[in-house]
Amino acid sequence: MELATDTHNGFAVTLRNLEKRFGDFVAVNRVNLDVRKGEIFGFLGPNGAGKSTTIRMLCGILEPTAGSGTVAGFDITRQAEEIKKHIGYMSQRFSLYEDLTVAENIDFYSGIYRIPAARKNARKEWVIEMAGLTEHRNSRTAILSGGWKQRLALGCAILHEPPIIFLDEPTSGVDPISRRNFWDLIYQLAGEGVTVFVTTHYMDEAEYCDRLGLIYRGELIALGTPGELKSRFMAEEVIEVLCDQPQEALEPIEQLAEVKHAALFGRGLHVVAERADDAIPAITARLKELNLPVNRIEQILPSLEDVFVSQIESHDRKEAPQREVAS
Amino acid sequence: MKFQRIVAIARKEFIHVFRDPRSLAMGIAIPMLMLFLFGYALTLDVDRVPLIVWDQSESPASREFVSRFAGSRYFSLRQHTDNYQGIERAIDNRDALIALIIPVDFARRIEAGRRADVQVIVDGSDSNTATIALGYADAVTLDYSREIIVQQARHQGLPPPVALLDLRPRVWFNADMVSRNYIFPGLIAVIMMIIAALLTSLTVAREWETGTMEQLIATPLKGPELIVGKLIPYFTIGILDLILSLLVGDFVFAIPLRGSLWLLFGMSLIFLVGALSLGILISIVTKNQRMASQLALVATMLPAFLLSGFIFPIDNMPLVIQGITHIVTARYFVTILRGIYLKNVGLGVLAGEAAFLVVFSALVLWLSIRKFRKKIE
Numbered sequence: 001m002e003l004a005t006d007t008h009n010g011f012a013v014t015l016r017n018l019e020k021r022f023g024d025f026v027a028v029n030r031v032n033l034d035v036r037k038g039e040i041f042g043f044l045g046p047n048g049a050g051k052s053t054t055i056r057m058l059c060g061i062l063e064p065t066a067g068s069g070t071v072a073g074f075d076i077t078r079q080a081e082e083i084k085k086h087i088g089y090m091s092q093r094f095s096l097y098e099d100l101t102v103a104e105n106i107d108f109y110s111g112i113y114r115i116p117a118a119r120k121n122a123r124k125e126w127v128i129e130m131a132g133l134t135e136h137r138n139s140r141t142a143i144l145s146g147g148w149k150q151r152l153a154l155g156c157a158i159l160h161e162p163p164i165i166f167l168d169e170p171t172s173g174v175d176p177i178s179r180r181n182f183w184d185l186i187y188q189l190a191g192e193g194v195t196v197f198v199t200t201h202y203m204d205e206a207e208y209c210d211r212l213g214l215i216y217r218g219e220l221i222a223l224g225t226p227g228e229l230k231s232r233f234m235a236e237e238v239i240e241v242l243c244d245q246p247q248e249a250l251e252p253i254e255q256l257a258e259v260k261h262a263a264l265f266g267r268g269l270h271v272v273a274e275r276a277d278d279a280i281p282a283i284t285a286r287l288k289e290l291n292l293p294v295n296r297i298e299q300i301l302p303s304l305e306d307v308f309v310s311q312i313e314s315h316d317r318k319e320a321p322q323r324e325v326a327s
Numbered sequence: 328m329k330f331q332r333i334v335a336i337a338r339k340e341f342i343h344v345f346r347d348p349r350s351l352a353m354g355i356a357i358p359m360l361m362l363f364l365f366g367y368a369l370t371l372d373v374d375r376v377p378l379i380v381w382d383q384s385e386s387p388a389s390r391e392f393v394s395r396f397a398g399s400r401y402f403s404l405r406q407h408t409d410n411y412q413g414i415e416r417a418i419d420n421r422d423a424l425i426a427l428i429i430p431v432d433f434a435r436r437i438e439a440g441r442r443a444d445v446q447v448i449v450d451g452s453d454s455n456t457a458t459i460a461l462g463y464a465d466a467v468t469l470d471y472s473r474e475i476i477v478q479q480a481r482h483q484g485l486p487p488p489v490a491l492l493d494l495r496p497r498v499w500f501n502a503d504m505v506s507r508n509y510i511f512p513g514l515i516a517v518i519m520m521i522i523a524a525l526l527t528s529l530t531v532a533r534e535w536e537t538g539t540m541e542q543l544i545a546t547p548l549k550g551p552e553l554i555v556g557k558l559i560p561y562f563t564i565g566i567l568d569l570i571l572s573l574l575v576g577d578f579v580f581a582i583p584l585r586g587s588l589w590l591l592f593g594m595s596l597i598f599l600v601g602a603l604s605l606g607i608l609i610s611i612v613t614k615n616q617r618m619a620s621q622l623a624l625v626a627t628m629l630p631a632f633l634l635s636g637f638i639f640p641i642d643n644m645p646l647v648i649q650g651i652t653h654i655v656t657a658r659y660f661v662t663i664l665r666g667i668y669l670k671n672v673g674l675g676v677l678a679g680e681a682a683f684l685v686v687f688s689a690l691v692l693w694l695s696i697r698k699f700r701k702k703i704e
Contacts, residue, residue: 059545062703080701085547095542097339099346104339111335112546157542 012037012164012195013058017067020053020218027053029218030067035197035211037163040190042209043199044308050218051199052092055168058197059089072164088157088165092172094149096156098142102133105141105156113160127155130185147178154185158194165189167198171205183208203305212304214311217319221311229307236260236310237276238302241283242268242295249292258282268296270306328552336548336556340530344560354526354564355571358518362572365514366580369638371506373459375403379414379423382407386434392445395471396427401463414448424450425460437475500669511582512664513637515572519565519595520602520631520657521624526561527606528623531699535614544701551696558603565599586667590674594667594681598660601688602627608695631657659683 013035020028028050035041043051056062058071060080069076072086096105106124115123128137131151136144141152150170158165167186171179183205190196190210198209206212207226214222214229222233243249246269253271254262258279261272273279276299287294302310344350378396382389397404405423408414417423428446436443447464449457477487501508534540543553569592576582584591606623613619633639634648635657641649652658659680666672674681 056703061541061544061701081547084545087545089542089545091538091541091545093538093541095538097343097539098537100339100342104342108335108339109546111331111338112543112548114329114331114547153542 010037011035013071013197015069018057018064018069019066020057021065026218031220033213033220035195037195038190038193040186040196040198040210042206042212043215044201044206044212045215046201049215051215052168055166055197055199059087059166060084086162086164088162090153090157090167090170092168094153096141096153099140101138101140102128102152103137105152109156109159115159123159127159131155146174150174150182164195164197167196169199171202206304214308216312216315221315226304229304230302234302234307234310235314236272236274238300238306239271239273239276239279239297240268240300241271241297243287243292245292249287252286252290253283256282256286272306272310328549332548332552333556336553337559340557340560350526354522355567358522358568359571361518362514362575366507366511369510373456374401376401376425376460377405377423378402379406379408379417379426380404381409381414381428383431384429384433388434388437389429392429392471395467399467418450424456425464440479507580508582508669511576511580512668513635513661516657516660516664517631517635517637519568519599521627522568523561523565523599523602524606524623524627525620526564527603528609528619529616530557531607531610532614532616532619536616541703550699550701554607554696554699557607561603562599565603569595582668584668585671587673591667594663594684597684597688601656601684601691604688604691604695608691608698611695611698630655634658635661637661656684656687
């Protein structure tokens with residue numbers, strides 16, 4: 001086996017100015033990123049932000065337009081085939097053979113990964129057990145539910161026990177309980193030292209990750225642990241207002257000069273303001289005028305969604321003038 | 328190339344074929360259907376041409392003349408008429424293809440030893456059959472007229488006149504000149520070409536369409552392993568088709584196989600590799616099942632039917648088209664199969680054709696391996 005040219009000091013993935021263009025469209029715009037070994041790294045972003053494009057370049061199945069990167073110490077442009085031996089990849093679409101049974105799909109991939117005969121059966125039983133498909137081992141894959149398919153696909157992708165796995169929106173279209181089980185599985189793998197690189201657009205899933213990258217319009221706009229993102233990357237402050245009639249309070253609050261944005265959130269409102277210390281008295285005063293009693297009003301730590309929305313808005317504000325000049 | 332991965336691909340591909348009734352039908356049922364359909368329906372032999380007669384003479388001589396037609400296997404006397412309208416109607420309705428009009432003075436002139444004119448009207452809308460039927464009519468007439476001269480000489484006590492030239496034909500390889508013997512070996516070639524390319528034209532494109540290819544190209548699997556693994560099941564089907572065709576030829580149509588069965592198998596295997604690889608190549612390039620199957624059909628069906636010499640003789644084509652036929656692989660395979668089947672010729676004679684097949688198959692296989700990319704574009 002070819003030796004890794006550089007282990008990059010314990011990084012499983014390193015990206016330098018990685019770029020992918022499709023014609024004029026810039027799908028991934030100069031992304032820089034380091035993912036440590038054993039980390040669960042989440043790639044968070046709306047649909048079409050460039051998540052899948054990035055993950056495909058990392059797996060060696062899409063040629064980058066510019067920039068460089070390594071996965072498991074191998075160069076993503078020159079050593080794509082070496083990378084493929086050391087990773088497991090689960091694409092966004094279910095990509096096993098629907099006319100094959102569960103066992104046949106596993107056998108197929110253990111042939112492709114050349115699992116030694118001595119380990120073959122143990123791995124197969126492990127996947128069947130892990131996916132909860134003991135009773136369905138001889139059923140055609142087509143009849144399985146989304147959660148089962150997803151776990152089987154994961155099992156086939158990690159039959160060869162790769163040190164790094166890439167999961168592209170693994171839980172889209174899967175029920176909440178299956179999603180929960182799936183994340184238990186990911187934690188288990190990470191506990192064994194496997195690096196997990198996962199894309200998602202679910203905010204709750206993002207909270208499970210050790211570290212997150214926010215990607216928007218091909219650019220990495222924020223990077224850090226969920227806690228760091230909430231404390232460092234939120235330019236504004238968030239105030240939670242709990243009152244009896246939040247729907248009626250929404251509009252008057254939004255009209256206040258001290259408030260940038262407000263939204264219904266559970267039984268109250270989340271209000272985004274430049275400075276909470278200025279906004280809280282203003283809101284209290286306004287609601288008193290309107291005779292809407294306030295049960296509680298206080299500054300809170302923003303949720304990931306607040307961070308994400310705020311980052312996207314500030315990104316769009318920065319980009320908008322440039323785009324006008326360009327056009 | 329790793330054996331384990333080739334086996335994994337081949338086994339999976341076998342399962343796809345056996346679980347999909349459509350590919351089984353395309354692989355086995357359609358070739359057999361074509362073989363029977365063409366075997367029975369496609370015949371270039373012209374016999375039992377329907378005949379209508381207007382005998383104005385109504386004499387023993389004219390009746391004898393008509394019976395020469397009716398008695399030969401080339402004509403079948405359908406009706407008598409006594410006017411032109413009857414003839415027109417019969418030819419319009421295709422009740423008759425050829426009409427014989429014997430003049431009133433037919434018997435009188437013959438007895439007098441003078442020339443008698445007999446009119447033949449033939450339906451020229453089917454020019455091929457018309458030409459052949461006219462040839463038969465000419466032969467029957469000539470034969471009868473020679474007989475009369477001999478008889479008349481004998482009556483007069485003279486020695487019968489001797490024809491100075493006498494053609495003694497001997498037909499080699501297909502003594503009875505059954506066109507099926509000539510068509511059938513070519514038919515095997517045409518069917519194998521079309522089916523092989525059609526079957527494989529779907530395999531790679533289907534994996535791109537269903538998304539399974541994205542998963543496969545993210546594994547250490549190599550292009551040649553994928554292509555060879557995918558060829559194996561269809562190669563097996565091709566061999567099965569060949570064996571079935573040989574059996575049908577022998578037991579149903581009684582086509583004589585005079586040459587070496589081993590040579591025939593060897594050549595067919597080489598041809599199969601080329602035809603299957605052509606399908607795979609089309610599949611790799613198009614990445615789209617519908618486009619791939621249509622392209623495969625156009626790339627194999629038209630040349631195999633029209634330009635292989637399977638039905639239409641290449642020597643009769645315009646020079647430009649004759650030139651094009653040189654790159655039609657089916658042409659060489661048709662020649663090889665006919666040579667082995669009917670003429671019992673060996674590699675000594677077929678070396679050129681065999682060499683072309685080897686080069687073509689190797690080239691297409693190499694191209695498809697080269698064209699396959701483990702990348703998304």
